[in-house]
Amino acid sequence: MTDLPKAYTPREVEGAIYERWLAADVFAPDGVGSTADPDLPPFTLIQPPPNVTGSLHLGHAQRTTVEDLMVRHARMRGHAALFLPGLDHAGIAAQFVLDRMLAKEGESRQTLGRERYLERMRTFSDSTRHVMLAQQRRVGASADWGRLRYTMDDGSAHAVRVAFERLYRDGLAYRTEALISWCPGCRTSVSDLEVVPTPETGTLWSVRYHLIDEATGRPVPASDPDATITVATTRPETILGDTAVAVHPDDERYRHLVGRRVRIPFVERDVPIIVDDVVDPAFGTGAVKITPAHDVDDHATGLRHGLPTPTILADDATIENTGTPFDGLDRYEARRRLVAELDARGDLAGERPHEMIVGRCQRSNDVLEPRLKTQWFIRTESMAARALDATRSGRTRILPERFERTWEHWLTNIRDWNVSRQLWWGHRIPAWYCPLGHVTVSAEADGPAACATCGRPAAELAQDPDVFDTWFSSGLWPFSTLGWPNDTDDLRRYYPTSVMETGYDIIFFWVARMMMLGLQLTDQAPFHTVYLSGLIRDPEGRKMSKTKGNVVDPLGVIDESGADALRFAVVHGAAAGQDQRFGPAKLENARNFANKLWNATRFVVGARPASIDPDGERQPPDPRQLGPAERWMLSRANATVDAVDRAMADYAFGEVTRLLYDAIWNEFCDWGLEFAKVRLADDELEEATREGTWWALVEALDTYLRLLHPVMPFVTEALWAAIPHRSSDPALLIVARWPGAGPRDAGLEAELDAVIGLVRGVRNARAEAGIEPRAWLPTEVSVPAPMGPTFEVLRPAIERLTHARPLQRRLTREALGDGAQPVAGGALSVISGELEAIVHRPTDTADPAAGAAERARLERELGEAERHLSAARARLANDEFMAKAPDAVVAGARARETALAEQVDRLRDRLDATGGTQGTGGTGGTGGETA
């Protein structure tokens, strides 16, 4: 046993504890401190790797907590529990951060060049990775740091190459020119998921295109009724890339123009008027300009009609290749000038504000441009089908279940995944091109020796300059971290993993891709359960973000309130998939709870009978030495074990903390300790009895510390060190065994409920009557014979808790009131279950008004009891209820009716007695009215 400081100071407690865990090597499932049961299957949780260049925010802390609590729980249950930590290189996100830093130095990707840029990135990420890892340790992550992985380490690099090669070999990776979303700021393509549809008010311009006289090849004269056709656009600069004008096939207005040609202004290109179903005749003019290289719909239209696809936007979104003066201008400058020029020519038919959805870059917020690029794609159809099969068959379960519908919808409508990124930071795509255009994909670290098609030597091959979408390497995470593609011991032992915990916001980005790639490459679903956490929001319910300035730094919170409080706060009252607001109140509540636990333990430790060796082995409480309160306490602890087990099995972590908070605070501390105090201080009891009482406290406390450990690991570990252990216990709580649910004693629990109810009732009555709390008042209690022994053992505690002196026990209700002289002003009556008490008031504080107040109180209680009683009776009088409700429910209703009737009866009696002694004439009080 170790001493506990008087005050609970999280900083001191937590710092020392983590070092002890590390020293004991208990985090690794195969570490020297592991106590795993070899007969149980392992439990594997691969951490969603946080961005290496990021900083830990509250969301990370919350996820780490949930992950860690699952791991700790599994570990205590005896499973070899692997919590594999990691970091993500976060391709585009990291580049975005570094680019901004470089910009402040007047540098850029271009000025540095690829090699120096990547060198800077490595230096930068090396400096931030330590911060990220240290933060996780502060939160208490019991991760196996020896297995720490990084999406840019050699193992991941190898996995990425092999995975891609296999996908290519199986026809699931292909290279093609396609319309992709391009971010001019990041200078890369982004996936559909990274496009943020943003509502904006733009402008819809109407532009006249001049028809061409086929005979002369010149524009038809303005006098001709069909001199022009008017099209509408929100992006006039794309006019420069137009290769057709389309109308709906059924549109009578334009039918006669179909097949004619119009001249695209500035580029002076003559393009056909075509028909296509994509056109909505009701929108705008019903005629649509077609820009196949810069619009999704137009691209599809272009493909259907075999239209040319001139690209007019450069990587930086300046105009290019148009042969017009607009070349070299930024897209928006070009737009302005182009509109002005059209207006000057008289070809601007109109402009009006237009509500529209603009695609913006998730990272840089730039407006994205659809454009053609030759990129690598992953064919998703077959993999998505397998992923759906895994969830439909139940091999993988998504929690909360409602997200399975989202999952279904997305995977059934999935499009091929563009994995090429024109970034530098990431895994280079292992594809080489020979001068003849042959493609060679190779998993070799040094690339292929020769072109796979024509045999040209490596020296003549050029590797694809692009890198993979960062989610490609993340998608391999559950198995690449365990050694895949090598057939390692870890992979065999820990794969498939048990639970994947992550935020619901990346279910598509990440979970779906892990699932697809895992099934494709390992033939197994990578995890059996997906636990989706909700998002942490600020106290106003807003998403936390740096730009809003409402981010909470978890380290600040930990410094102030402790990691245990933070962990408890983010778990307490939270439900899977449900966002939660986080504010100071929750945190304070959690810290208070830790403090409560600390002080309760300090009391137990300090209350040790001198006859017990502080350094001795823990003794099981001797049942013969236990009083009803101690047996009740142990029964309740068993009940809590049972309830917590059920909640854990349901992944209802908020329920777990609620159960423990209630059990520890409202049962163990409020009643268990209070009853025990009296008993431990009772010199009349035998030494063995006091010892038994203390061992019972230790037993219950030990159980609660174990149950609470996964959520509040530091404080429980520290406190556990202060209580005696069993010979079978390990040195540290983190590897101690999860408690088993022992027997309950329902009858005893009911008796204690009555006793506790009586104490509460007496306190309540005394408080309402305005009686000095410290005044000792003569109190009588009628106790049915079966409860006699319990009452007698608890008598000293009841005396103390109710300030009753003398406390006299009566065998029947009728006997109440005989033991002391009723005094003017009346006595207080309290009914709790089968117990009934009368508190006699001191003469000097009694007055007629007090009697009236007591009557009012009793009448209020009577009224309430009568309402409940009549409701219960109405139920029993309902034939259909009697006929159709289950027997157990009917029996319960009968019992309730009996109890309520009894209570009403007693309250009436007490009211009569109170009225009678008061002598104010109101002797017949039946509770109908309140004075």
Place this chain on the structure above:
RNA sequence: GGGCGGUUAGCUCAGUCGGUCAGAGCGCCUCGCUUACACCGAGGAUGUCACUGGUUCGAGUCCAGUACCGCCCACCA
């Protein structure tokens, strides 16, 4: 345009199988420094479980619809 979630005490939220489910924390009010804890203890007040209808012996809970708030998905220039 589809889909999902939320609506329960002044605030933030739990509420699993339909039957002691009207709950917690915070806040508020009244007391109290009783030898674990003032980061505490004792007591108290506060509800049309958003609305409408339905199923059921019985609905905060299941079904349908409505309203408001929020999120996700979606190629209308």
